[in-house]
Amino acid sequence: MPRALEVVAGFATNPGATLTALTPSTGTSFTVRGTDATKPAWLLSAWGFNLAAGELRIRSTKLHDFQQGIRNRVTASFTAPLIPGHTNGSFAQRLFAQDALTVELSGGAAEIDCAACLIGYDDLQGIAGRFIDQPTLKKLGLNIVTVEVTVVAVATGNFGGAVAVNSSFDTLIANTDYAILGGLTDTRGCAVGITGVDFGNLRVGFPAEPTLRDETQNWFEQLSIAFNAPYIPVFNSANKSATTVDVETNGAGGTYIVNLALVQLAPGVGAGLTGAAVAGAAQPGA
Amino acid sequence: MNRPEDDFPVGHPKRHDYDPASAEALEWMRKNSHPKGERDWPVDHPAALDTAGNTNSREWRAGIDPLNPNREEFSGRTPEQAAAVKAYNAQLAKQAKESPVVPPITAPDPREVTRAVEFLIATGNDRDTAEKIVLRDGAKAVLARAATGQK
Numbered sequence: 022m023p024r025a026l027e028v029v030a031g032f033a034t035n036p037g038a039t040l041t042a043l044t045p046s047t048g049t050s051f052t053v054r055g056t057d058a059t060k061p062a063w064l065l066s067a068w069g070f071n072l073a074a075g076e077l078r079i080r081s082t083k084l085h086d087f088q089q090g091i092r093n094r095v096t097a098s099f100t101a102p103l104i105p106g107h108t109n110g111s112f113a114q115r116l117f118a119q120d121a122l123t124v125e126l127s128g129g130a131a132e133i134d135c136a137a138c139l140i141g142y143d144d145l146q147g148i149a150g151r152f153i154d155q156p157t158l159k160k161l162g163l164n165i166v167t168v169e170v171t172v173v174a175v176a177t178g179n180f181g182g183a184v185a186v187n188s189s190f191d192t193l194i195a196n197t198d199y200a201i202l203g204g205l206t207d208t209r210g211c212a213v214g215i216t217g218v219d220f221g222n223l224r225v226g227f228p229a230e231p232t233l234r235d236e237t238q239n240w241f242e243q244l245s246i247a248f249n250a251p252y253i254p255v256f257n258s259a260n261k262s263a264t265t266v267d268v269e270t271n272g273a274g275g276t277y278i279v280n281l282a283l284v285q286l287a288p289g290v291g292a293g294l295t296g297a298a299v300a301g302a303a304q305p306g307a
Numbered sequence: 308m309n310r311p312e313d314d315f316p317v318g319h320p321k322r323h324d325y326d327p328a329s330a331e332a333l334e335w336m337r338k339n340s341h342p343k344g345e346r347d348w349p350v351d352h353p354a355a356l357d358t359a360g361n362t363n364s365r366e367w368r369a370g371i372d373p374l375n376p377n378r379e380e381f382s383g384r385t386p387e388q389a390a391a392v393k394a395y396n397a398q399l400a401k402q403a404k405e406s407p408v409v410p411p412i413t414a415p416d417p418r419e420v421t422r423a424v425e426f427l428i429a430t431g432n433d434r435d436t437a438e439k440i441v442l443r444d445g446a447k448a449v450l451a452r453a454a455t456g457q458k
Contacts, residue, residue, distance in 0.1 A: 023413075048408030149413045176400040183406035195434055196421045207381065214406070218442065219417075222409040231381050232369045257417040259424050262435075263442045267406040273393070274400025 023149035026065075026252055027054070028226030030137035030212050030269045032178030037130035040078055042123060046135075046179040046269050049224070051122040053140065060144035063113035065244060065252075066102045068228045069095035069136035070211040070271060075128030077103055077136050083117045095128065095136075100209055100230035108236050111247040116140065133178045133272040135211040137226065139244075141252060148221030151198075153286075154251040155242060158200055162284040166192070166199070169280050170266045172213075176274035180214050180224070183267035186256075186281065193258040198286040201254045203240035205280045207231055210270030213279055217264030219256035229268055229277065238282055255286065415446050423449035 029051055031043030045051055053062050069077040074097045080090025091114065093103040104114070116122070128134035142148070153161070168186045175181030187193060206213055210229035216222060227240035236243070245252040256264050268277050315322040318331030326332055338350045348355040356363050365373040370381035379389040423446040427437035441449055 047405055147413055148411055151414050151417075173396075173399045173403040175403045175405050176397070177405065180406040182403045196417075196424065198417060216406070216409065218412060219414045221414050222411050257420055259417070259420045259438045260415070260442060262439060265406070273396070274403065275396050276392075276399060 023144055023146055024152050024251060025054075025142040025145035025148040025150045025221055025223055026139070026152065026225045026254065027142070027223040028137055028139050028212055028214055030135060030180065030214075030226075031124060032133050032135040032211075032269075032271070033126045033128065034133050034178070035130055036075065036126055036128050036134055038127055040076060040125040040127050042125050043136060044178070048180070051124045051138065053116045053118055053120045053122065054142065054145060056118045056142055056145050058118050060142070062116040062118065062143070062145075063141045063248075064091075064104070064116055064138060065111075065113050065141045065248065066139040067091070067104050067136065068100055068102045068211075068230075069126060069134065070100040070209070070229070071095045071097055071126070071128040071134040072132045072271060073097055073129030073134075075126055075134060078123075078125045079104075079138070080123045080125075081117075081120050083120050084114065087123075090123075095126070095134075098209060099232070100211060100228040101233060102228060102236070108243050108247070113141070113248060133176075135178055135269060135271055137212040137228070137269065139226065141248075141250075143250075145221075148223060150220040150223065151255040152251040153200060153245075153253050153255055154249075155245050155253070157251070158202075158242065158245075158253055158284060158286075161198075161286040162200065163287055164285040166283050166285055167280050168193075168283055169278065172266055172268045172277040172279055174210060174268040174270045174274050174277060176270075176272045178269070178271065180212075180267045180269045182277075183216070183265040185262045186215075186264045186266060187261045191261075193261055194285065195258055197258045198255050198288070199258060199283040200286055201225070201256070202242045202282040202284060203227055203238045204282055205231070205234055205238050206268075207278045208275050210268050210275060210277060212269045213237075213277070214267045214269065215254070215264065215281070216267070217254075217256050218260050219264065220254055224267075225254050229270065419446040419450060422446070423453070426450070426453045 029049040031045040033041040075095050077095050078092040080087050091104050126134050170184050170189050172182040206229045212226045213229045214224040214226040216224045227237045241253045318335035423441045424437045
């Protein structure tokens with residue numbers, strides 16, 4: 022299936038006590054992408070990054086209710102998943118094509134507060150991102166390798182500082198597929214994004230939270246396990262210069278050292294092929 | 308001269324010269340009498356709550372050295388260093404660029420990408436250049452050129 026995964030983020034400037042609709046970061050939108058109405062889209066996770074505690078509210082007339090919907094407290098300076106934590110089981114909220122989610126945040130009166138939603142598409146025509154599931158990772162995985170990049174974030178609430186995955190160390194093996202299990206950041210922000218042609222140029226991502234290393238270091242792998250679906254992004258090293266890492270954060274900006282946890286894959290994962298599609302492929306050591 | 312072994316230490320209640328008001332007896336009581344029950348740690352142990360200077364009440368927060376709580380979390384920078392880095396980051400943030408917005412595309416077939424890259428290498432390009440050409444033009448376009456004998 023032409024699967025897709027996208028992290029969308031936004032920010033509110035000086036929201037104070039007012040639940041303020043987020044301004045989507047440049048290039049992102051809280052409107053669910055247009056897809057075949059019979060093919061589900063899912064709100065897989067959401068998180069916020071506030072300097073002062075506030076509330077993150079996600080609602081839509083097509084979800085449970087349009088009064089409070091999915092409302093959670095955002096504690097100060099802690100970018101943790103709010104709904105639903107997928108590291109120990111989860112339940113995804115079904116979303117609907119072209120539905121404009123109302124995402125609001127309260128927080129500090131003199132700061133940029135931000136939040137992000139991770140949306141999965143079972144079938145998004147025109148994207149066909151490359152994702153595998155956990156069994157396929159186990160079957161095709163060869164070596165762990167990390168990619169370390171330094172991202173200088175912008176202070177506007179938008180994603181910024183995009184650098185290629187090989188910008189610091191160009192060690193990936195030519196013409197080889199790599200699965201991205203997740204990553205680590207040394208600095209707190211809202212979201213770490215990874216964009217590449219292999220994901221249909223959509224941005225996949227995870228919370229920029231240095232204290233939740235056990236959650237972020239294999240974020241996509243845990244996502245895949247929790248939902249029993251292929252959500253582990255795969256990119257080919259031939260596309261490394263167009264596979265970029267960036268960060269969305271608040272008005273403080275910051276320099277982020279991000280380590281992506283990759284697994285080198287044995288050959289055999291085709292375009293848009295999910296775990297089920299490559300099941301049974303003969304691989305060394307399988 | 309060797310002193311004969313005492314049956315009980317000085318200050319012990321069962322010792323023959325026990326004087327409950329003596330300093331030794333009071334010290335023995337302090338160390339060995341626990342009317343509230345069994346202690347978790349012996350008297351004067353560094354981890355005992357009633358030992359002066361113990362660290363039991365220190366808060367061990369993630370990323371913060373409890374002995375230097377004034378230092379920046381996770382980095383361990385002093386306040387002066389942290390302020391300098393913050394100022395530097397603010398300067399860098401002004402120079403940083405927002406990420407370019409790229410239009411969604413259909414993810415390329417890695418087998419086509421590989422064939423296209425190999426074709427370009429075979430026609431005299433180095434791998435980096437070949438990969439960049441494939442990213443710029445698309446694998447299908449490169450393979451179409453290959454099929455018609457173009458470079």
